[in-house]
Amino acid sequence: MAQIVLHQNNTRGHASHGWLDAHHTFSFANYHNPERMHFGVLRVLNDDRIDGGMGFGTHPHDNMEIITIPLKGALAHQDSLGNSAIVKQGDIQVMSAGTGVKHSEFNANADEAVNLLQIWLFPNKKNVVPRYGQLSLDIAERHNNFQQILSPDPDDAGVWIHQDAWFSLGQFDEGFETDYQIKRKGNGMYAFVINGKVIIDGHELNTRDGLGIWDTDAINFKALTADAEVLLMDVPMEL
Template identity: 45%
Template structure:
């Protein structure tokens, strides 16, 4: 198993007042030539958005964009007519495709929002832009994987224009879980949302991550833990 560790303390960061992001990969004014992508995973931003904070209308194209809120709620609106409030327990995906304009705003004037925003390169470029969101029951991920994003209809998840899969689990301390790739040759970027785990001889705490290149691997919870596994193709070509 090849494992590349991304410690939370080593992430890039910024402070825009209303927005305080932490960057796992180079983004905006943060650039680290050793942390530009993991396979076709290009962006993973851990954002704190203060009450009243707004990302004004801006464009994207040819990127699969997934948003996973942990606290608070975010208001989304885009040029496809897609709109909605995304809150903790929800997952949103937007295929930017041939081009889309969208805005995001904290739905509260006072309460903060915390979320992950994740960008994955698409499988097919210039598709018709699309938007979707869904609420997932956290009880269905207790000590097992809950697939929330996948191109496979059998997974009953949000569809993505890529051979990629996103899965969440809440592990009880002492429990083990195995992850097996859905697609041959893919890698997995495993993020500890909360808690602590070990993967092989790698110990990970809150917001630590590890990029794993293996067909499967086993995770042991050293304490109660919430995890996100982002499986992506590794055949990146710049």
């Protein structure tokens, strides 16, 4: 029988630093909840809004797969690997931190906020050579469809990471219904509702709610509003 965990929007951790308004689905920084440390290998799911011209100065990471998905606006990225890039809505960015990398992230625009999801996954290989990847996606391909944006395979659709995980994004019309098949035995699925209202396996979710499901092979999905937008994260449950 499928097991679930529900994380409603208003139960997330919250930090307001003036220039940064951050919501944490899992324990992060000053938000610590022993019941919300991770979902399988999914360690961090941060929903950040950064004021114009502001951002995070150079800081280090290691042995983590870091995925950034801008939802609105654009982010300026620089790192110790020599990469300098603008990551905008419709793009997905990945860093395999491996043996260690330093980077900075700033709002690329002075006159509007940037809203992004930053997601960390534990890798299945430690101390790999650090690497950077970025891809612009055709948003039209996710209309009434779960568009794959990440996988373990460099030759598959989307960016790739050192983990047996698959991410998909979808935008749906009201009433659209489909099933999602879990990609790998032993994986679970964490759904994050970016916008709108949906039902997943009988559980009604609203904007910024999250639902984790495991011990199942497939999930049923239905959009209840015309603006429904959802991120699915298909991840190993074992660390």
